[in-house]
Amino acid sequence: MQVPPSAGMDTFPQLLIRNAREWGDRPAYREKDLGIWQSWTWREVLGEVRKLSLGLKSLGCKEGDKVAVIGANRPHLYWVFAAVQALGGIPIPVYSDSVAEEIAYVLGHAEVRFAVVEDQEQVDKLLEMSEKLPLLEHIIYEDPKGLRDYDHTSLHRYLSVQEAGQTLLDNDEKLADDWFDAVSVGKSEDIAVILYTSGTTGRPKGVMLTFNNLVVAVQNANKFDNLDENADTVAYLPMAWVGDHVFSYAQCLTAGYCVNCPEGPETVSIDRKEIAPTYMFAPPRVFEGMLTHITVRMEDAGKMKKKLFDYFLNYANQVGERILNGEKVSLFERIKYAVGEFCVYGPLKNEMGFSRVRVAYTAGEAIGPEIFKFYRSIGLNLKQLYGQTESSVFITSQPDGQIYADTVGVPMPDVEVKIAESGEVMYRSPGAFLGYYKNDEATKDTKTEDGWVHTGDAGMFLENGHLKIIDRAKDVGKLTDGSMFAPKYIENKLKFFPNIKEAVTFGNERDYVCAFVNIDLVAVGNWAERNNIAYASYQELAAHPDVYKTIQSHVDQVNKDLSEEPMMAGAQIKRFLVLHKELDPDDGELTRTQKVRRNFVADRYAPLIEAFYAGETSKHVVTEVTFEDGRQGTIEATVEIRDMDTHSTKAMSATREAAE
Amino acid sequence: MTVMDPTLEEVKKRAEEREVLLDLENVSLSFGGVKAITNISFNIKKGEIRAIIGPNGAGKTSMLNVINGFYQPQEGVITFNGEKRKSMKPHLAVSQGIARTFQNVALFKGMSTLDNIMAGRATRMKRNMFWQMLYWGPAQQEEIEHRKKVEEIIDFLEIQHIRRTPVGTLPYGLQKRVELARALAMEPELLLLDEPMAGMNLEEKEDMSRFILDVNDQLGTTIALIEHDMGVVMDLSDRVVVLDYGRKIADGVPEEVQSNPEVIDAYLGVSH
Numbered sequence: 021m022q023v024p025p026s027a028g029m030d031t032f033p034q035l036l037i038r039n040a041r042e043w044g045d046r047p048a049y050r051e052k053d054l055g056i057w058q059s060w061t062w063r064e065v066l067g068e069v070r071k072l073s074l075g076l077k078s079l080g081c082k083e084g085d086k087v088a089v090i091g092a093n094r095p096h097l098y099w100v101f102a103a104v105q106a107l108g109g110i111p112i113p114v115y116s117d118s119v120a121e122e123i124a125y126v127l128g129h130a131e132v133r134f135a136v137v138e139d140q141e142q143v144d145k146l147l148e149m150s151e152k153l154p155l156l157e158h159i160i161y162e163d164p165k166g167l168r169d170y171d172h173t174s175l176h177r178y179l180s181v182q183e184a185g186q187t188l189l190d191n192d193e194k195l196a197d198d199w200f201d202a203v204s205v206g207k208s209e210d211i212a213v214i215l216y217t218s219g220t221t222g223r224p225k226g227v228m229l230t231f232n233n234l235v236v237a238v239q240n241a242n243k244f245d246n247l248d249e250n251a252d253t254v255a256y257l258p259m260a261w262v263g264d265h266v267f268s269y270a271q272c273l274t275a276g277y278c279v280n281c282p283e284g285p286e287t288v289s290i291d292r293k294e295i296a297p298t299y300m301f302a303p304p305r306v307f308e309g310m311l312t313h314i315t316v317r318m319e320d321a322g323k324m325k326k327k328l329f330d331y332f333l334n335y336a337n338q339v340g341e342r343i344l345n346g347e348k349v350s351l352f353e354r355i356k357y358a359v360g361e362f363c364v365y366g367p368l369k370n371e372m373g374f375s376r377v378r379v380a381y382t383a384g385e386a387i388g389p390e391i392f393k394f395y396r397s398i399g400l401n402l403k404q405l406y407g408q409t410e411s412s413v414f415i416t417s418q419p420d421g422q423i424y425a426d427t428v429g430v431p432m433p434d435v436e437v438k439i440a441e442s443g444e445v446m447y448r449s450p451g452a453f454l455g456y457y458k459n460d461e462a463t464k465d466t467k468t469e470d471g472w473v474h475t476g477d478a479g480m481f482l483e484n485g486h487l488k489i490i491d492r493a494k495d496v497g498k499l500t501d502g503s504m505f506a507p508k509y510i511e512n513k514l515k516f517f518p519n520i521k522e523a524v525t526f527g528n529e530r531d532y533v534c535a536f537v538n539i540d541l542v543a544v545g546n547w548a549e550r551n552n553i554a555y556a557s558y559q560e561l562a563a564h565p566d567v568y569k570t571i572q573s574h575v576d577q578v579n580k581d582l583s584e585e586p587m588m589a590g591a592q593i594k595r596f597l598v599l600h601k602e603l604d605p606d607d608g609e610l611t612r613t614q615k616v617r618r619n620f621v622a623d624r625y626a627p628l629i630e631a632f633y634a635g636e637t638s639k640h641v642v643t644e645v646t647f648e649d650g651r652q653g654t655i656e657a658t659v660e661i662r663d664m665d666t667h668s669t670k671a672m673s674a675t676r677e678a679a680e
Numbered sequence: 681m682t683v684m685d686p687t688l689e690e691v692k693k694r695a696e697e698r699e700v701l702l703d704l705e706n707v708s709l710s711f712g713g714v715k716a717i718t719n720i721s722f723n724i725k726k727g728e729i730r731a732i733i734g735p736n737g738a739g740k741t742s743m744l745n746v747i748n749g750f751y752q753p754q755e756g757v758i759t760f761n762g763e764k765r766k767s768m769k770p771h772l773a774v775s776q777g778i779a780r781t782f783q784n785v786a787l788f789k790g791m792s793t794l795d796n797i798m799a800g801r802a803t804r805m806k807r808n809m810f811w812q813m814l815y816w817g818p819a820q821q822e823e824i825e826h827r828k829k830v831e832e833i834i835d836f837l838e839i840q841h842i843r844r845t846p847v848g849t850l851p852y853g854l855q856k857r858v859e860l861a862r863a864l865a866m867e868p869e870l871l872l873l874d875e876p877m878a879g880m881n882l883e884e885k886e887d888m889s890r891f892i893l894d895v896n897d898q899l900g901t902t903i904a905l906i907e908h909d910m911g912v913v914m915d916l917s918d919r920v921v922v923l924d925y926g927r928k929i930a931d932g933v934p935e936e937v938q939s940n941p942e943v944i945d946a947y948l949g950v951s952h
Contacts, residue, residue: 054831055843165836166894286841647883 023066024200031206031231033069033106035273040066043249043276049095051281052291060095062276068096068182070199073103075185076134079158079176083108086130086214090114090123090146091138093255093281096162096178098269100136105212106203112214112226113260115612116142117605122224124149126216130226130457131155136178139163143175208232214457215262217409226457227262227409234270237412237451240433241266242275244417245379249276251299252376256281256288261613262409263383267301270412292373300380304387305614307402309542310372311391312518316546332360333398340365340397345421365398374400381405381417384613386489386508388516389425396423404428406489410466410473411435412451416487427486437487438472444493445479446472478506495618497528503590505533507618510591513581517574518543522603522610524621525593526629532594534632536625537571538603544570559657562598568662571598575664583667592666595632599625600657606646628659637661691933695919698725700759701870701902702747707756709742716742717753718926724870729896729903731913731934734923735946740906741783743923744872747904748780749773761869774803777869781859781876783906789848793839793858794830796847800865801826833864836898837891853884857891864895871895873905877912885909889916914938922946 023044027037039048044063051058060068081087087104089111091097104111112130114123116138123145127135133155137143143161150156161167162178189195212231216224242248255268268279277299282291289310292300318329339353349357369375380395380402387404395402401420406428407413416437418429431437435449448471455463467473478493490496491506499505507525514523514537521540527533539562548555548564555561579592603609609621622629624643631639640658647653702724709717717739724730732740745751746758749768758765760776779800787796805812805826811819834840837857842850847858856876863871876892877885889912895901907913913920914934922930922937924946930937937943 054828054835055840056831165898168898283840284838290841290844 022196023063024197024204027200027204028206030208030235031105031203031210032212032234032270032273033102033203034206035235036062036066036069036102037200037203039273039276046249046276047278048272048276049098049279049281050295051095052283052287052294055283057280057294059278065095065099069099069102069106070196071182071185071189072099072178073106073185074188074195074199075181075183076103076109076160077107078184078188079134079181081107081109081134085109085134086112086132088112088114088123088127088130088132088135089137089259090135090142091116091162091259092285093257093259093264093268094138094162095279095281097136097138097259098255098279101213101269102273105206106199108202108206108210110211110214112216113265114216115258115260117258117612119606120145120148124152126224126226127153127156129223130214130216134158134160136160137162140166143167143170206231208235211454213265215260215265215409225459225462228454228457229412229451230454233412233451233453234266235274236434237414237432237449238266238270238274240450241414241417242271244419244432245299247271247275247277247299247379251275251277251378252280252295252297253277253299253301254280254282254288254292254295254297254373256285256292257301257303258612262407262413263301266413267299289373293371294373296370296373296376298376298378300374300377302380302382303384303614304382304391305385307382307387307391307395308518311394312540312543314368314371315518316542319546319550329364332364333394335360336365336397336399337393340399341393341423344396344399344401345423361399368398369400377401379403383407383428385615386512387425388512390516392425406487408475410453411447411449411475412453414451415447415449415475418486422484422486424482424484424486427482427484427488429487430485431487439480440474442493443478443480443490443496445475445477445487445489447475448472495528499527499533499590500529500531501590504587505591506588509588510535510578510582510593511616513578514574517577519547519570520574522616524603524616524618526622526632527591530633533591534629535575535593535596536599536621536628537575537596538599539567539571541602558602559600559655562600563657563660568598568660571596572662572664579664580667593664594666595661595663597628597632597659597661600641600659601643601645601655604645607644628661631661688933688935691918691935695725695728695933698728700724701726701761703757703759704747705757705759707746707753707758709739709746709751709753715926717746717923719755720923720926720928721756722921722928722931724902724904725919726902727896727900728918729892729905729916731917731920732904732906732923733908733910733913733920737925738923738946739926740923741874742926744780744874744904744906747773747870748778748872771803774866774868777867778872779863779866779868779870780872781856781863781874783874783878785852785855785859787847787855787859787862790846792844793842793847793850793861794834794844796858797830797833797861797865798826800862801830803866829867830865833861836864836894837861853880853887856880856884856888860888860891860895864899864901868901870902870904873903873907875906875908877907877909885912892916 023041027034029035029038039062045061047059048062048065049060087109089097089100101111114126135146143159146159158174160176160178160181164177208231210231211228212234214226214228216226257264272279280295282288339349339357342349377400380400383405403418405417407415414432415435416429416431435447437447440446452473476493477489478491478496479487479489482488491508495507497505505527510525511523514520519540520537522538524536525533575593575596582588582592605612627641628639638658638660642654642656645653645655700723705721707720732743734740746753749770805822807819807822839857847855877888896903920934920937922943929942930940
């Protein structure tokens with residue numbers, strides 16, 4: 021294929037052409053299929069995208085059309101973005117695990133005409149909702165399994181769309197040039213993508229990002245971490261999430277690095293080990309999960325191994341981070357650390373697929389300081405960043421060598437950050453979004469006229485210039501005695517314990533703070549197994565007295581920590597309970613990105629909250645649950661509520677003494 | 681797009697139009713004085729899902745054992761693919777295109793999923809021991825070809841994540857799926873499933889049902905299954921044969937069988 025000499029670098033299709041020209045034979049996308057890694061070079065990707073783009077055009081896709089993309093991380097689905105953008109259309113990735121109604125809402129709101137989906141599951145959802153989606157004309161699917169007998173009048177196979185495009189190319193030589201010309205017309209202020217935020221409250225909103233937003237933000241990020249075409253990353257987070265769109269599409273096209281797609285969601289850890297990415301991103305829960313997994317497995321290891329493991333991890337804890345930060349470390353310590361690297365850290369990192377990682381990011385939620393320190397001490401350059409969909413991800417990030425577990429770093433290049441009088445974090449940046457799609461009111465509420473965007477997060481700058489996020493601004497409340505109540509801040513402290521998977525605290529305009537706790541089935545289940553505790557279900561394990569005792573000790577520890585912080589000391593947890601069911605996105609309790617929907621949970625478990633403040637010690641509740649196939653059922657349980665002692669702060673006890 | 685449920689007549693007509701794959705005529709099997717199967721005749725047609733149901737001890741598993749040659753019936757004629765069967769051994773059944781899964785999972789527990797499924801292709805490997813010991817050359821070539829087939833099955837049944845896991849450590853539902861994979865690796869014309877959903881939870885049952893339908897639909901494999909979950913049987917199968925105390929008491933499409941008084945009696949008991 022002839023790659024034209026110049027096409028600008030404003031839009032992603034233009035960048036794709038540049039990559040095909042500069043790094044034509046370098047791998048751009050890899051996917052593990054039938055057990056073997058298949059790769060596509062940049063030149064091949066350009067060919068695939070062009071075929072698809074022309075095929076879509078022949079189906080009637082034109083400038084301004086919205087095309088939904090629903091499925092797991094597949095190279096073929098990433099190519100849809102470029103193929104649609106090349107035609108002047110706007111791709112709209114949608115969370116693939118959403119139920120049919122949620123998908124229908126997004127597709128209806130975005131006025132989608134085409135949907136490119138992964139498999140039968142998604143096709144079924146769309147067909148089920150076809151009455152609500154009169155504008156949806158064509159569905160294109162990638163995996164034909166199970167779809168042979170479907171009515172194919174408006175249903176097309178991905179390959180056959182590409183073949184149609186190829187046939188057109190073969191018949192008309194001019195078409196190729198026309199396509200390249202059309203691509204070079206693309207402007208940086210055009211809308212590149214609309215990403216629907218999962219939203220902890222209300223309906224999802226469509227965030228419109230222009231090519232300029234994404235390209236500039238991403239170029240700065242690439243410079244910040246020296247990312248170039250030699251990097252490798254694994255794409256496994258939902259495609260509809262801005263993080264994945266940036267890491268696996270925008271950044272990949274801009275820097276020219278290679279994106280690797282795992283076989284399926286369950287094989288991610290195996291595939292990551294095989295690929296050994298150099299650049300990676302994972303939300304804190306992934307890091308937590310891996311650490312829990314390792315700890316559990318080390319319990320089963322031989323004595324010798326376990327000793328070696330404990331000894332060297334302990335040692336890493338002392339010097340590992342200093343070495344990583346480039347501080348002064350004696351030669352002896354370095355040699356000893358190298359021995360540890362050979363015996364423990366190296367194999368450990370290899371097992372997790374971190375052998376080649378240069379930069380790893382975590383974001384989205386606060387990460388436990390212990391977990392953060394663990395990964396850094398074994399030599400993984402794990403950093404935190406802060407961002408949101410509206411900012412094309414990057415707002416602040418931790419520069420190499422300036423890493424603090426409780427901050428999210430300093431503003432990225434070209435980004436201005438300020439703290440509003442209300443304590444809310446605001447920013448102004450080239451990556452700041454254009455507006456919400458068909459929702460000017462929300463846009464006005466979020467983005468000021470001179471370009472400052474409300475993040476909705478309460479935060480502060482520490483003396484070292486790093487930003488610290490406390491909580492969602494609207495969630496920060498006050499107890500009746502006037503002390504500050506930051507629910508997430510407390511919940512995160514609870515969640516840092518491996519036994520606690522999720523926690524929800526209540527206390528705004530109440531007398532004291534109460535907490536729901538969700539146990540972590542892996543960690544607690546493993547503990548139960550070791551202590552010969554039999555249990556038949558999550559519910560039974562959660563209600564076990566010994567489990568309660570452990571959780572109680574964790575809550576006590578959190579109270580102790582809180583008592584040491586003058587601002588937070590008033591918000592210690594007075595009462596708690598261990599919830600009888602896991603919070604689940606299918607029941608609407610969590611968002612698709614696993615964040616707690618606080619108000620929804622409060623409504624749903626209102627009887628339990630009443631019981632908290634009525635002083636009851638146990639409460640019988642019936643909870644409706646939704647199974648994976650959409651059927652409804654109920655869980656009944658009697659939940660025990662426990663009281664906690666609070667710790668007095670040093671400051672408070674001092675005043676009390678003075679009063680006496 | 682709505683798929684209309686076909687009427688009873690349509691279902692029957694469709695069943696009749698199909699070609700017979702396996703025909704059993706007056707088959708009887710006894711162990712000493714115990715009559716396991718008495719004078720049973722029925723057939724299995726190409727491309728259908730045929731369920732064999734009945735209360736405990738009705739002779740269902742014996743029936744499957746007769747079909748795949750593990751038991752030799754004392755009386756009766758079995759015709760498979762138009763050919764009358766004489767003496768029969770299970771490995772011959774495999775080479776003729778009959779594969780099965782077992783009521784109690786019968787996998788090699790210490791071997792990985794991949795190796796278990798590869799074992800299913802053993803009868804199709806042509807190279808002799810010499811070449812296989814040498815490893816390089818034609819045996820390796822053959823291994824690669826077979827591995828490709830196996831990978832397709834792994835993809836089909838969505839078990840990529842346990843490819844390298846020893847099957848002994850897998851949950852029961854997945855072991856059942858691996859067993860199905862191994863049976864499919866033989867590329868059978870007729871697949872015998874002995875209680876494929878026994879001991880599964882609802883979600884696993886749904887998955888398994890979907891896989892059975894997919895196997896039938898996409899690979900065109902004829903399936904005979906024994907199952908106790910009536911919901912599954914009625915939804916999946918094209919025709920059902922009902923056994924009780926080694927005799928056939930009913931045979932037909934699910935709707936017919938369901939309303940047959942004798943079947944109801946056998947399952948619920950008769951009031952005395």
